[in-house]
Amino acid sequence: MAEKIKVLIVDDSALVRQTMFEILSSDPQIQPMEPASDPFVAADRMKICVPDVITLDVEMPRMDGLTFLQKIMAQHPIPVVMCSTLTVSGSETAMKALELGAVDIIIKPKMGTKQFIEESKIRICDAVKAAAMTRNRIKPQSLRREVAPKLTADVIIEKPNSKAMIQTTEKVVVVGASTGGTEALKDFLEMLPENAPGIVIVQHMPEHFTAAFAKRLDSICRITVKEAADNDTVVRGRALIAPGNHHTLLKRSGARYYVEIKDGPLVSRHRPFVDVLFRSAARYAGKNAVGVIMTGMGDDGARGMREMFDAGAITIAQDEATCVVYGMPNEAVKLGGVHKTLPLQNIAAEVLRLCG
Secondary structure (H helix, E strand, O other): OOOEEEEEEEEEOOOHHHHHHHHOOOOOOOOOOEEEEOHHHHHHHHHHHOEEEEEOOOOOOOOOHHHHHHHHHHOOOOEEEEOOOOOOOHHHHHHHHHOOOOOOOEOOOOOOOOHHHHHHHHHHHHHHHHHHHHHHHHOOOHHHOOOOOOOOHHHHHOOOHHHHHOOOOEEEEEEOOOOHHHHHHHHHOOOOOOOOOOEEEEEEEOOOOHHHHHHHHHHHOOEEEEOOOOOOOOOEEEEEOOOOOOOOEEEEOOOEEEEEEEOOEOOOOOOOHHHHHHHHHHHHOOEEEEEOOOOOOOOOOOOHHHHHHHOEEEEEOHHHHHHEOOOOOHHHHHOOOOOOEEEEHHHEEEEEEEEH
């Protein structure tokens, strides 16, 4: 058996530390260490045993999470998952943490309905396992749960029917990413000119944090970037980021592409789910779509990309060398749904070429 992932929980709340410890202990692939109440205690713990992953609170006494994150990245880089509150200020701080080297963001666990607690457990454990891959470069298959996903994109949208497609000339780009995707998307979108084709993106990220992410990208890119709202039109020069905790579909009315924002269950452990977006692109855009799948753990997007491939869309996967985690692109390649595998730095130019 593979060694368990050692996780150091750093949080000033005793209740959060206890809850996180119980959540992580419930996963047979994870072994939480004795938690730390602040970065100074964490540093002492790390002298005894170096963790594989750290979950780090943002606001703490004596030293805040961002300062500790900077010290970790400079002195002894370890994958860090930021544990934040679901607030506007929390989401802005989390964006700064990603810039400083944090791998992912999770919402602090809290009491709620049974479904809410179970979904929080899934997100937290998956984030930790994905973070562990970024350090050791473990193949995604070795950390995947043995239990098959309960749901697929079928619960959100029916399979595409190519006969129902009406040809148009306008191209549309759909992109899916997860672990490592925030920086990959930044690099991709920064390369696009003001008249780039319309883009819809699913990046696995908590609710409200996608708004801060879109705002950050909008401030540095030539194109406009915004969090998608229901019925937003997909137009040239704009990228729409799927809002966290909601599925996002590409739809079409005549020659107009727009997005539909839907509630629904976690699909194969995610909401939003890349397969849902890709399937909708296969159904409503067909040959007019260009699909891009980027770095991330698991196989989200692989089936949807194959459906896009079968519908005549051109599909691109990020290559292993430039992925933080070569999971999602690898699964798409193995399913035979990828036309081209390219380094991250070449994807924007190829998308522009394909879209004329």
